[in-house]
Amino acid sequence: MSAPSATALPAAPAPVSIHPGLAILVLALLLSIQPVTTDLYLPALPALTRSLGAPLSAAQLTLSGLLLAFGCSQMVWGPLSDRFGRRPVLLAGLTIYTVASVGSALAPSMALLIVWRIAQGAAMGAVVMCARAIVRDLYTPLEGARAMSKALTGLGIVACICAPMGGLLSEWLGWRAALSALTVYAVVTLALVALRMPETLAQRNPQALQPRALVGTWLHVLKSPTFWAFSLQTTATYGGLFTFLAASSFVYIDVLGLSRTQFGWTMASACAAYLGGTFLCRRLLARHGLQRTVAIAGGLSVAGGTLMALVAWMGWHHPFALLLPFYLFMVGHGIHQPCGQSGAVGPFPQAAGVASALNGFMMMLAAFAIGGWLGQRLDGTVWPLVNGIWFWSVVLALISWTLVQKFGAARDRA
Template structure:
């Protein structure tokens, strides 16, 4: 924690939490906003389904790759410059997407979006730990988790409205406005939170030593898996929304909001509960409660799908309960990840985000197309994602207590 933290932000602490939450949501929001316009973009640009899939894969892998470096840059040059350059480049990339006339150009600028927007996700986590002691940091991280989890659910609704009423270009013009607004607010309000005494050398040998130290640590990697993989147990349902809700549950597009209300409600309730429990129970107990909730509801979801035909009356509720359990444990695990490297929190945040985004990319590009047409396959895959997190936590728990 920066010893001058109390003097760096003059306003109410909740306003800093809101700014960091908004910076954190740029990545997930950019992933999902244009999904409802997939078919419309393909028709407009004359692109094949495979080519359109590249616009998503390019973003996700650009996001994952650059996540390795945002934190190291922030550890060396400061948090504020990395956020400003990242938001500036994201705005220009969004402008390029809005003006694209062919799918190749769109793929290029989507990759550039992915490369740039990770700065907000990675650096905001390091800023939280720079500015707040552990219990307060958990409360702020809980607030950020609310926004981070809500974004993938809200983004398709926003994108769908823009696509229907204004066309697919409007989605990227909207992202231009988002990037411009966040850059201006960060320029005006965001302080430099990295203590000068904690700056790290950007020499390649020093960087490689840091990456090796963290990447070769079984404890760090287990925590990264425990924090990043279970999210996909819910995220695969978001990516499968058109098929799962329309073809399997037979909901009309106007009824899709029930899915988003339930999943968003679970995230908000879980994150709020996490913040309320900060300092009241041991962090490890809170993580255990979150995983236990996800474990039980995943088993219930699989059994229900095996015994009954999927029906909206019961099929959406397990997703909301799963989201509650994920949001309950996520802020605590993230802080444990950052505290594995107190002098390299930016790099730790980078590697954690990279693990999560690589998992998201794999799920979006390879897993979802295989399972989205079957409710049973979706339920089993969601449970498998959760079990990876459980096994990682069971292994690492004795080593962090």
């Protein structure tokens, strides 16, 4: 597929040289800002809601509003990074995120907390979008899937730490302490990027922000069946994860009776299953290639979601009984995300920022819709959590077994 003449992009120059260890470390920290932003405060969410005297629907907005801003902002940050480079966009995003983290921790009302969380989401869009684009700057699609799985292993480790840490902080020092920890993470990451991370975009696109060129690039990406196959795959797997993130604290703490600390360890165990999935991903890629790996992950996902629904239907409403099958879904998620994210941007070496932004926007649009649905459906039972995860596991398996198998091997070029 060739781009329209009005938006023709220059040939890709030689890849930028960067130490492999530094690249993986920075990618892991940049991608981890998303679970840090969500998982650290999840154990405190019920207490936060009561402390600020807000309804459940408003509490859901602190998560779904953040993620909608995260998705929408990438539509702006993506072209900016293609025009000016990844480094300046990263520095701007991390700086804004740091300020918003301080505001969130000090917010005196739910309304102001939502505003600051939306600002965090917009800034987080710059960070995660650039991380995905950097993968395409440095690697081919298959190499990018392996590199992404290593970076997401780091994300899994961080996520395993975040949930219990959030539970302990909120238990000992209150929910504001859990939100304050985000500032520390942001400052450390900002310092590493400012001091050690070079620019990875070998050649900036001077036309990236021109309306005609920008629309042409968007259309070029959106016409690619490969982009749609992998983007729908990542959207479906994130839909299942977000259902768990948005509903699990209310279900496991308020319905099933876990303490905030116990819930934190529950989250950590799910993150450990995800971590195992990222290791398994690299082994499967080496043995079976990208498409077969995604098909295997689809089977794990639908098995986990279906078993979870069966357990709930049989009346075994116990934390561990519901968590065991969800581990299968999380192992699949650890395979789907590196394969899907690298596959979605793979065909577009000269428009990786735009492709990454569109992919991220789709995931976060789904998350916002799920958050709104859960805000109206959380009814003091396990069923909103169970039904949501089962639905997305079935959708994910169908996409993995059909669209990815048909279009995943395509090699469009921007």
